[in-house]
């Protein structure tokens with residue numbers, strides 16, 4: 347396993363020792379992280395799970411949905427301008443949480459253990475406490491500044507300080523109700539009453555919203571690439587489509603990449619050219635498939651991508667304004683998310699990314715329940731062409747509608763070869779998610795790097811807008827000679843405030859190898 351903190355590793359180890367499979371472990375990890383990784387782990391958010399069970403691929407969408415009372419222009423003022431921060435902080439930023447129904451459905455369908463067993467580690471950490479790390483306190487301190495005077499965040503998380511044994515009795519009681527009653531213990535009864543009561547007079551979520559929420563099994567996006575089968579996230583994520591587009595276009599441009607050193611200025615340029623085209627498509631075509639027909643097959647079609655790749659100019663950045671969505675316009679995107687990867691001795695795999703969106707979500711904590719609520723509504727396009735927290739724009743495809751799911755970039759991914767799992771990978775990072783996964787896959791398979799090096803290597807990002815801008819991560823800033831060479835090609839360099847956090851397992855010749863990103867507080871473990 348490769349997981350974002352040591353407590354979730356202990357939880358998964360316990361589950362494996364009790365005879366559980368990868369799905370049991372994955373569900374136990376999700377609940378444990380809701381307690382020990384409250385900046386992103388959650389029961390008040392949502393996410394995606396890509397699974398490979400008994401030789402077959404599956405995908406579970408437990409993304410949050412817009413409340414029934416949500417409206418297209420709910421974040422705009424009288425003049426039609428976006429009200430700053432409204433979709434990010436406070437009660438109105440919250441989407442209907444999906445995590446509990448997601449875990450319930452995954453475990454019911456594929457788990458081996460009793461439901462109560464997978465809840466037990468989380469209940470223990472909530473009731474008896476866990477020791478707060480320095481990195482967690484830093485996240486708390488940063489987030490608390492944004493929430494000050496706007497939410498009740500400090501009432502619950504004011505004492506989240508390094509070295510403290512942090513107990514969450516209200517949350518423990520919620521987890522016990524979930525343990526006793528399954529998903530109903532969250533979506534109906536006392537927990538639902540508490541959520542609805544917190545929202546009354548402030549936010550939109552009602553008991554009706556909670557009672558009707560359902561996670562959805564969807565067909566994963568699948569593609570052949572380089573002898574591997576890529577199994578990844580379909581809409582309402584843009585991540586899987588984007589990842590496949592990146593992988594295939596890079597393969598199409600093999601002759602341009604020949605002899606180009608990894609992460610050199612020319613490499614950065616060629617990848618940025620590909621990314622321009624991916625993000626043009628993303629802004630135009632991607633949204634919730636239950637509300638908007640997303641042309642997935644066309645977007646990952648070999649001939650289409652070969653044509654798009656052929657538009658790349660190896661000599662100079664192509665004019666941003668000239669890069670349009672490729673299928674034509676007649677057809678109708680400081681933060682925290684977390685990913686973990688698990689495999690078991692039976693060959694099953696789970697790749698799971700879930701999120702509150704921003705660190706500690708909206709900053710709203712359900713009174714007397716201790717549940718941190720997401721700010722996923724910011725992933726909608728509040729206004730066509732206006733960028734969200736991650737700087738990405740959207741159109742009608744991703745406009746707000748009641749019950750609709752906001753467009754995501756999360757891309758929990760599994761690669762198989764000859765029907766066997768060879769790679770399980772994912773990361774947080776908003777719109778950087780699938781460009782990061784792409785770079786690590788590329789480091790492993792195209793540049794033959796050992797797993798830890800492939801994960802630790804520098805990463806960069808371009809997303810069409812802002813024009814010709816290459817973003818770097820605080821972990822490995824782009825500076826010195828490389829920076830000068832990239833600037834000489836006509837790009838602007840810009841730092842971003844957050845790092846990715848890749849958790850990856852590679853199985854080569856039947857032997858598992860795992861790496862947790864040195865950027866985060868993750869750990870890897872093999873349970874014998």
Ligand code: DON
Pocket residue numbers: 680681682683701702703704722725753754755756773774775776777779844
């Ligand atoms: O679904 C999405 O794409 C975003 N809400 C994910 C947020 C995220 O990765 C935050 N991490 N830096």
